[in-house]
Amino acid sequence: MDIEFARTFLAVTAAGNFVGAAAKLHITQSTVSARIKTLEQQLGTALFRRGRGGAALTAAGRRFLRHAKIMVRTYEQARHDVGLSSGFSAGLTLQGRSALWDGFLPLWVHWMRQSAPDISLRLEIGFEEGIMQGMVQGDIDIGVMYTPQSRPAIAAEYIFGESLVLMTSSRERKWQDSSYLHIDWGPEFLAQFAARFPDVDTSAQRVNIGWLAMQLINNYGGSAYLPLRLVRHLIQSQQLFPVEDSPLITLPVYMVYPLDRQEAHITTAIKGLRELGAEEDQRHSLDDLSTVS
Structure with a gap:
């Protein structure tokens, strides 16, 4: 069995549809369909129920899921260990x-x-x-x-818990202006921020990586929610300042x-x-x- 068939099966399982799996694997939807069809022929059973809502695992598909994970993991471990x-x-x-x-x-x-x-x-x-x-x-x-x-x-x-604190490069500047950088720390942060600041417009500058926001603030000024563990030294050296009366937002870190x-x-x-x-x-x-x- 081709290991790529198992990868494709896992991608469809995770995405819930063939379109999402194709995007994740950077292949065409027709390639995904062909791989799954071949895999089902090799196993002699249907692995997915296709419908308008996407692709759901059949009972056989659920049984094959564990084996597919083991196959891919074993292959990756072998490739790593051989090297x-x-x-x-x-x-x-x-x-x-x-x-x-x-x-x-x-x-x-x-x-x-x-x-x-x-x-x-x-x-x-x-x-x-x-x-x-x-x-x-x-x-x-x-x-x-x-x-x-x-x-x-x-x-x-x-x-551990990640404490995010609202920091600014200038105590005189209103942090809500267009220099505010809205960092995508994930859905939990976005929900907490929206609940605390429902009227703040976050559309001016959006970034998905914290270090990029820190670079922009350090070089050109601005404000953003940043991890406390990374900015303590900047607070102590007065390079950045906590926004007065702003709430801490705590995100749990998981493995x-x-x-x-x-x-x-x-x-x-x-x-x-x-x-x-x-x-x-x-x-x-x-x-x-x-x-x-």
Whole structure:
């Protein structure tokens, strides 16, 4: 069986339709249809019920889902392991939100190098939807993000709380003007922001990566909600200023991983994220806001 057939099956399962799967895989819808048809012929059963609402798994499709995940995961692990030098016993792929690669995840990389030097690491930046897609397809071992989507057989475990504080480059400027940069920290942030500031127009400048907003503010001025752990030093040096009486918005950070993975290197990586997450929660407790006041 062609591994790409299994990938396509997982993509359709995650997207819920052939069009979405084609977009995620960067192939045509007809190619998706042909692959699924061939796969169903090879297995001798229908895997999806097609309809106007999309493509839903049949009972046989649900049974095949676990096997497809194992196939893709085994292939990716084999491809990774074959390329490992003799100094490594296993490989691990972790993908995380870009803001979490600033400060937190590099600590985990260092922890892994100290605690499990025989594990080869593949480290990537991603967004929630892509990370979850990679988890479903077996391309990623662990994901770290703000707002995970619920998926069967994938755990979403809290590791620490990210405190976002409204920062500005000038105390004299009204933060609500056109210099405000609205960062897409995910649906949870967008919902909290809309509830607290229903009348604020956020259409002037929108970005999906926090570091880009910080670059724009540092170079040209402006305001944005930014992670407190990343701006404490800027507050202390008076390069940026907290907006007076603005509410903190707290986002939980989660790690996601397959529930059926019991390998030692996966367990070790999860242990490190738990320990460092607990330290992060303690270090940046909401009760310790002396640098924000």
